[in-house]
Amino acid sequence: MYGGAAALAFAISGVAEAYTLITCNGNNIRWNGNSATMRASNVGFPSGSSWRSALGSSISLVNQNPSAFDYGIVYGDTSVGFNNGQNEIWWTSGFGAPAIANWWMNCNTGRFTEVDIRFDNTVAYTTSTSKSSLWPYGGSYRPFHTTAIHELGHGVGLSHTATTYSIMGQDWDHIHANGSTARAYFGEDASSGAVALYGLNPGTVEDLGVAQWRHTGSSGEYSTHARTRVLTSAGGGVSYSTINGEPRYNVTKGQTYRLEFSFENNGESYQSTKVGYYVSTNDYISTVDTPLKTISMGLGRNTVYTYQTTITIPSTLNSGQNYWLGTIIDKDSTLSEVTETNNRTYLAIRVN
Known part of the structure; x- marks a missing residue:
């Protein structure tokens, strides 16, 4: 197991009101x-x-x-x-x-x-x-x-x-x-x-979710989106190739990176929850995957929060192999939600 203790707690209130009404x-x-x-x-x-x-x-x-x-x-x-x-x-x-x-x-x-x-x-x-x-x-x-x-x-x-x-x-x-x-x-x-x-x-x-997409700007009246990213510890770009239409980031064992995902509160009320980060041998993220880190998160409705946390690539991973870095919001399933299907997602990596 890598990490597991709560490393960071933060709260996001719903004040953005980005939606537009007719x-x-x-x-x-x-x-x-x-x-x-x-x-x-x-x-x-x-x-x-x-x-x-x-x-x-x-x-x-x-x-x-x-x-x-x-x-x-x-x-x-x-x-x-x-x-x-x-x-x-x-x-x-x-x-x-x-x-x-x-x-x-x-x-x-x-x-x-x-x-x-x-x-x-x-x-x-x-x-x-x-x-x-x-x-x-x-x-x-x-x-x-x-x-x-x-x-x-x-x-x-x-x-x-x-x-x-x-x-x-x-x-x-x-x-x-x-x-x-x-x-x-x-x-x-x-x-x-x-x-x-x-x-x-x-x-x-109530419903919490996490996505591998983020807001990048606009095309006229429409928001434009791109995938969330793996970045260097300083926030710089990381080289990647494409596998099955998705980016696969090139990372080095033992080095620290920033892992980015977009978190949403799609429900009625503010929620405090645990978010787990994992490394997996496939693109289906679950709690049986190897844990890397757990944080505490508070999310209010009305803000899509694209958040970066630091992750150290375990030295035990095999060089030249593909892995997937993933996250699960409400990792302990303490919240009763209308759906659990949007609680976990991933980004692909290749280990040097």
């Missing part, structure tokens, strides 16, 4: 109640199809947010169109974007009257969550789930975000990975925006 005449636009029902085209989302399943899971992922808002979904819509009093989802093309949400509203009351979502059927989407298929991991396909969640975010009342890591920015690499699977999720920034509009869920909705 507004009109000075009013934040939202639904009159705390729910909205979407109607999916029977042509694009037929019974038994992976597209219907993926849309349903995207709805469920949005509904994990800690606000009082929830979506409903109805399938089998046979007549879709604009401004017909129904919130509808369908496939088409020729509108100049991979997907788009159109909304109608009453600016005087600050309320939606209809939201329609369209996906471009010429885009190479996939419903797969296998990393090898997806753009962010060297694959050929845009993840459908991330784009669906982004557009559904507009239907909650969220506009685009440029100043933090967010599903309401560049959506296709707002994603969580561990092992061979990459999963889309609503995230801290969008969740905080939903809470601002609808208040907190009357029940308890």
